[in-house]
Amino acid sequence: MDPDGPEPDQVDVVAASVATYSDHVELFTAFSAAAAAAPFARFAAQLSPGSTVLDAGCGPGRDLARLAALGHRGVGVDLNGPFSAPARAHAPIARGDLRALPLASCSFDAVWASASLIHLPGEQAARALRELSRVARPGAPVHVSVKTAGATGWAEDMPTGRRWFHIWTADAFSRAVAEAGFSVHEVTHERGWVTVSAGA
DSSP: OOTTSOOTTTSOHHHHHHHTTGGGHHHHHHHTTTTTHHHHHHHHTTOOTTOEEEEETOTTSHHHHHHHHTTOEEEEEESOGGGHHHHHTTSOEEEOBTTBOSSOTTOBSEEEEESOSTTSOHHHHHHHHHHHHHHBOTTOEEEEEEEOSSOSEEEEOSSSOEEEEOOOOHHHHHHHHHHTTOEEEEEEEETTEEEEEEEO
């Protein structure tokens, strides 16, 4: 843990981390515009035409725009309020917590969660994965990615902000996805990230 930051049991590290994006929405949008293009392409190739897709932790809507361009119906959820306006330009948005999704069970044809669990301590991430499993329809393709580089704790994060991160190993995260009720199909580990492709 970073000795200069509070421990997870002393502060809501998720809320504190998410709040740091609020004053830099445009900067973060520009910084992340081209990110996750290859994982998204692999995910999109598994979608049936006109799928209803949950973008869990949608941020300002980069992947909602990608889904719309392909003819899918995206639905975004994010805990950060200022992200809602730009994201809403591409799809319906709900402000909500991935650990307790404000969504009906079995309501999505696919689930995409790109870098949206990175601020959640291990058991809280497991809770969020169970929620993703709950809202996915049987057989739904699911892609979830987390960080494998760095150290768990507080760190400066690009483009700006001090945030708390949970760093996973590929094996541990794959197990967490399976324990949430998903069938793991493929694990891709590259450039400090692991992406798990699974089925509900």
